[in-house]
Amino acid sequence: MTEIIVVYELDRAPTAVGRTSSGESGSESGGEGAPAVRQVHAAPTAPGSSALGPRTFCGKDTFAMEAAPWKPSEHPGSSWYAPEHADRVCSACDAVLEDET
Template identity: 85%
Template sequence: MTEIIVVYELDRAPTAAGRAPGGASGAEGTPVVRQVHAAPAAPGSSALGPRTFCGKDTFAMEAAPWKPSEHPGSSWYTPEHADRVCSACDAVLEDET
């Protein structure tokens, strides 16, 4: 299987209270994670590929510091973002394991 890169779809315009529409909190003016996606690495490298497993463009997304390959036996996403995991990306990864 190809290397998996976790990426964040960010809400760059949180409300004045620092809350994103989904209820995720962040410091005022700080982008908050709207949804967590997984993307394959670009062919022949460890750089982020152009699309997530659910088909979204990764251009405006931010790579997460979490690397599933460094955490064998763990889920591909961090527990703190379990409530924001893209169900389509999760389903693709579930089918591959």
């Protein structure tokens, strides 16, 4: 199987900034004013490269997505996505990866 790169589909709308559970202002991605993670996708590497491929496993274009710091290869036995984003995982990407394991 090819290496997986986790990518974030970001919500760049100004409404991404809200209140945290503690009542503090901030975005869901942690940085003040930073875009929130709308959905977490997985993408294969480009053929013959370690660079991000052009499409996610669900078929979305990766051009406007941001590579996540989470690398599944560094977390053996864990999910392909970071635990804090489990509620934002693309179900189509997840299904493709389940079929490959």
